[in-house]
Amino acid sequence: MNILIAKKAVIYSLILGAILALFGIIGFLIGLVAFALGLLCAPAVIFFMKSRNEIGFLDNQQGAALGAMVGFCSTVAYFAIFTPLVLLIHAIKPSYYSYGLPYIVSFDTFWLFLVIVVTIGILCALTNATTGMGAIFLLSQFDKKPDDIEEIDINIE
Numbered sequence: 704m705n706i707l708i709a710k711k712a713v714i715y716s717l718i719l720g721a722i723l724a725l726f727g728i729i730g731f732l733i734g735l736v737a738f739a740l741g742l743l744c745a746p747a748v749i750f751f752m753k754s755r756n757e758i759g760f761l762d763n764q765q766g767a768a769l770g771a772m773v774g775f776c777s778t779v780a781y782f783a784i785f786t787p788l789v790l791l792i793h794a795i796k797p798s799y800y801s802y803g804l805p806y807i808v809s810f811d812t813f814w815l816f817l818v819i820v821v822t823i824g825i826l827c828a829l830t831n832a833t834t835g836m837g838a839i840f841l842l843s844q845f846d847k848k849p850d851d852i853e854e855i856d857i858n859i860e
Contacts, residue, residue: 716773720780745770745835770835775828
């Protein structure tokens with residue numbers, strides 16, 4: 704896989720993770736956000752990049768690797784945005800449901816919070832690798848491969 708594709712996918716996944724964190728602040732959407740974070744980030748980024756013609760023909764292994772990168776990066780971006788927002792809202796309005804974050808982000812247990820974020824990131828990377836591989840498989844079914852497989856993979860503008 705081209706390094707340019709990986710960099711763009713990481714940037715798009717960080718943006719998607721930040722957007723999901725903003726929606727995660729709304730209490731009744733947290734379940735949908737968790738579902739999207741766990742399963743739908745990789746297909747969303749892959750289909751977005753394909754619609755902008757930034758990726759060419761990828762095989763299933765490259766789709767799984769791209770999905771794992773997207774899943775981990777979007778999860779880390781989600782927690783990097785979601786946690787300070789929840790703590791800020793909880794400081795302003797103490798009756799706001801804080802998801803237990805003020806207790807786990809204290810100085811004594813901050814390492815535990817980092818371990819939890821990395822663990823959830825790895826789990827989301829695994830599930831997004833599977834859905835990313837499925838998205839690449841679906842795209843390969845609808846795209847016709849060129850006769851010369853050594854063709855350039857992306858359009859550089």
